[in-house]
Amino acid sequence: DTGVSQDPRHKITKRGQNVTFRCDPISEHNRLYWYRQTLGQGPEFLTYFQNEAQLEKSRLLSDRFSAERPKGSFSTLEIQRTEQGDSAMYLCASSLARQGITDTQYFGPGTRLTVL
Amino acid sequence: GQQVMQIPQYQHVQEGEDFTTYCNSSTTLSNIQWYKQRPGGHPVFLIQLVKSGEVKKQKRLTFQFGEAKKNSSLHITATQTTDVGTYFCAEPRGSTLGRLYFGRGTQLTVWP
Numbered sequence: 631d632t633g634v635s636q637d638p639r640h641k642i643t644k645r646g647q648n649v650t651f652r653c654d655p656i657s658e659h660n661r662l663y664w665y666r667q668t669l670g671q672g673p674e675f676l677t678y679f680q681n682e683a684q685l686e687k688s689r690l691l692s693d694r695f696s697a698e699r700p701k702g703s704f705s706t707l708e709i710q711r712t713e714q715g716d717s718a719m720y721l722c723a724s725s726l727a728r729q730g731i732t733d734t735q736y737f738g739p740g741t742r743l744t745v746l
Numbered sequence: 747g748q749q750v751m752q753i754p755q756y757q758h759v760q761e762g763e764d765f766t767t768y769c770n771s772s773t774t775l776s777n778i779q780w781y782k783q784r785p786g787g788h789p790v791f792l793i794q795l796v797k798s799g800e801v802k803k804q805k806r807l808t809f810q811f812g813e814a815k816k817n818s819s820l821h822i823t824a825t826q827t828t829d830v831g832t833y834f835c836a837e838p839r840g841s842t843l844g845r846l847y848f849g850r851g852t853q854l855t856v857w858p
Contacts, residue, residue, distance in 0.1 A: 670850070671851075673834075675846060685842065686840055686845060732777055735791065737788040737790070
């Protein structure tokens with residue numbers, strides 16, 4: 631399977647703990663995105679990378695959230711001092727950016743975070 | 747926050763009936779994308795509309811982009827149980843159109 635993969639698929643943690651999620655994009659894709667989705671809502675943009683550069687970050691993203699894509703391949707999303715409001719599905723997507731064309735994003739299966 | 751308004755939020759139909767979901771924006775869209783998310787699954791890209799008044803078909807699915815590029819619709823003819831899921835429209839934003847702003851989606855239930 632050469633699609634986007636995410637690990638872990640489920641994470642249960644206690645409030646105040648740190649968590650880290652990993653995303654492996656489709657191999658030839660240069661863009662990688664993180665979204666958050668809660669029940670009954672569409673995915674909400676968090677941040678995205680082109681190669682290793684973080685190009686945009688949502689203003690909704692608090693300082694407790696940080697994302698990296700050190701070698702332009704896989705990415706990690708860390709949440710520090712988790713709060714119950716962080717409980718959501720965290721989706722990763724990747725795409726091949728081509729100039730002048732809005733790229734198609736391919737989503738991974740997501741990591742479901744539950745903060746107790 | 748989300749920029750595109752999508753209606754209805756829920757739709758229940760009998761198998762064989764038609765289904766339509768609408769997406770509206772207060773601003774002119776550069777283009778619009780549609781995604782489908784099955785229950786328990788992740789969003790899957792369906793189509794992108796770019797031109798004013800554009801109409802695209804995929805088998806029983808018909809996608810339209812309004813003349814003013816402020817609204818779009820997805821119509822499914824003769825629904826099947828495999829059509830069950832949530833349909834989202836998404837607006838690309840940002841200097842590189844990298845950010846997608848999703849509507850709330852329309853959750854479709856199809857009764858056999």
